[in-house]
Amino acid sequence: MTTRPTHRRTLQPAVGGTALLLALSACSSSAGASSAGEVKGTVTVFAAASLKESFTELGEEFEAAHPGTKVTFSFGGSDALAASITSGAPADVFAAASPKTMQIVTDAKSAAGEPATFVRNQLEIAVVPGNPEDVATLKDLTKSGLKVALCAKEVPCGAAAQKALDGAGLRLTPVSYEQDVKSALAKVQLKEVDASVVYKTDVQAAAGKVEGVEFPESAGAVNDYPIVLLKDAPNASAAEAFIALVRSGQGRKVLTEAGFLTP
Structure with a gap:
């Protein structure tokens, strides 16, 4: 892209x-x-x-x-x-x-x-405030009916997310692939999706507009x-x-x- x-x-x-x-x-x-x-x-x-x-x-x-x-x-x-x-x-x-x-x-x-x-930088799951879909793990993102946005695979945040998913043996088809991490975050802020995999820094920067869910698989996909x-x-x-x-x-x-x- x-x-x-x-x-x-x-x-x-x-x-x-x-x-x-x-x-x-x-x-x-x-x-x-x-x-x-x-x-x-x-x-x-x-x-x-x-x-x-x-x-x-x-x-x-x-x-x-x-x-x-x-x-x-x-x-x-x-x-x-x-x-x-x-x-x-x-x-x-x-x-x-x-x-x-x-x-x-x-x-x-x-x-x-x-x-x-x-x-x-390390990944984190961004969810709508209040976490109405009860997302608690990376695996939860694969639940039927859950709308998820990811960064495009050629973008560093997307490559890292795919690495974490592969490491956990999970397959996920997002409703959209975004061209940078801020666009992926915006999807959650606008409540167009239920969750997105972004960086911890982005969740922190959007404090109050999204909530963050940490997941252990992110430790194997840290970006320099x-x-x-x-x-x-x-x-x-x-x-x-x-x-x-x-x-x-x-x-x-x-x-x-x-x-x-x-x-």
Whole structure:
């Protein structure tokens, strides 16, 4: 499947105090910018849909640390983003939800270096608030009459869900395959389906709008998230500084608070 990544720009007020500005400036220096003054202009980041909330927050912090910079995001299914990059879409940074989708970019020699895993993510079942269908296990998703949405199999969340189902010896035919994890989650939020297999981070981000059901099979289908500077990055210095922020202690704090796991 092919999707158009959506372009979003942080609009919320930037946050961060003096200590944060100093810390992030240090990050940019270690990433290859010899001074904070060299970090300027627009950074274009292509990132997996599940990173939307945490990367938006980090984008705000980056802009606060480097006045005059802008971080522009394209969030979507990692496979579609990778396809856009290899087709020549201008971008500085790629953060994927699996090594397999990152490999599309590295195999095409579109990466400037070796991708680095910065977080991991685990699956969870999202259900309608109150869990009216009493979904308690992965097997419950196969109950007759239960409407389930999954991510498409080529999308990292879909591949992980299929791995968990295969590991449990279960067969499931969803009512729809969605092109990224946020679309799968939205199906539950809109009560168009009874349940969906998404990431724990997405359930946490939608607190109050869905409920989460953990299942043990998810431990065997955890996704690593790699990030890389792209070869033809229009703003390589600022891109390196943004990657440094993501991988810094402050970046890890934002990501783990969002529900991501450390590598």
